[in-house]
Amino acid sequence: MSPKSRRDFLKLAGLASAGLVAAPALAVTGSTGPAINDEELGMLYDATKCVGCKACMAACKRVNGDYGALSYEQAAFDPDKLWDAPQDLSGSTRTLIKLFKESPREWSYVKYSCMHCQKPSCVSVCPVSAMVKDKITGIVDYKKDACIGCRYCQVACAFNIPKFQWDKAIPQIVKCDLCKNTYLKSNGTSACADACPTGAILFGKRRELLAEAKKRLAEHPRQYVNHIYGEYELGGTNHLYLAALPATKLGLPELQQEAPAEFSEKIQHTIYKGFIAPVALYGTLCFIAVRNMKKQNSHGSDGQTPPRHREDDRQ
Secondary structure, three states, rough: OOOOHHHHHHHHHHHHHHHHHHHHHHHHHOOOOOOOOOOOEEEEEEOOOOOOOOOOHHHHHHHHHHOOOHHHOOOOOOOOOEEEOOOOOEOOOOOOOEEEEEEEOOOEEEEEEEEEEOHHHHHHHHHOOOOEEEOOOOEEEOOOOOOOOEEEEEEEOOOOEEEEEOOOOOOEEEEOOOOOHHHHHHOOOOOHHOOOOOOOEEEEEEEHHHHHHHHHHOOOOOOOOOOOOOOHHHHHHHEEEEOOOOHHHHHOOOOOOOOHHHHHHHHHHHHHHHHHHHHHHHHHHHHHHHHHHHHHHHHOOOOOOOOOOOOHHOO
């Protein structure tokens, strides 16, 4: 491709990209997005009530399976492999209890599992709809048969929740689904909430959980940091937290209220609606390629126009 042709291509590509991207970007400006749905299911975790017994972790693995012994994480003091002591969420652990200790007087347990966001980024970035959000319950679920293993959901999640089974020949993404296909069906609650002996985990509709969290804050203001983590973070989550320490000290990220998924989806869905962008791009490339081929056929290899043959030479 000649320098002039390259310049033409860049101009055309730039104009096409600007036209396709600018329109949805303008449409997003000033949009408030859909309201939070407080009727969705979720959990309230009260760190001040947690005793670190890890009954929730055991119940989760018992009900939902540990996804195979290959992912077993042996405790350092357990040569006989009798204890499963995971250090983080993994391909065999959906729920995790950790202890954060700043000083003898400043410490807290904290529970990690899927936040079941109101506007989940993992669902937004998944190119094959392997990550889906139930329209009624709000549960963010995973369809292993649709997954292509791209792991975009891992990169997109601000809470670092989805985990990939690196040790499996046929791996999948592992995350909490609120026992959607197991305990929730038969008992109407999650296994972790049902197993908690101190009531540190409550299961129910987001509206009810928020009401309970606000009640506790009002009745015991000195016991908690005056913040319900998840009420507004990233557009709101269905897994809510109360704690005596700031969320950042418990390993929870400090996040904005706006949901990136809402902004990116509007742009992405507008650009790819009807496959407009790819068709425009490939149409431009084909046009340039055909035009360059015609130019090459009409010129010689030295760049000069070949002389016309005389009639007597052809004869």
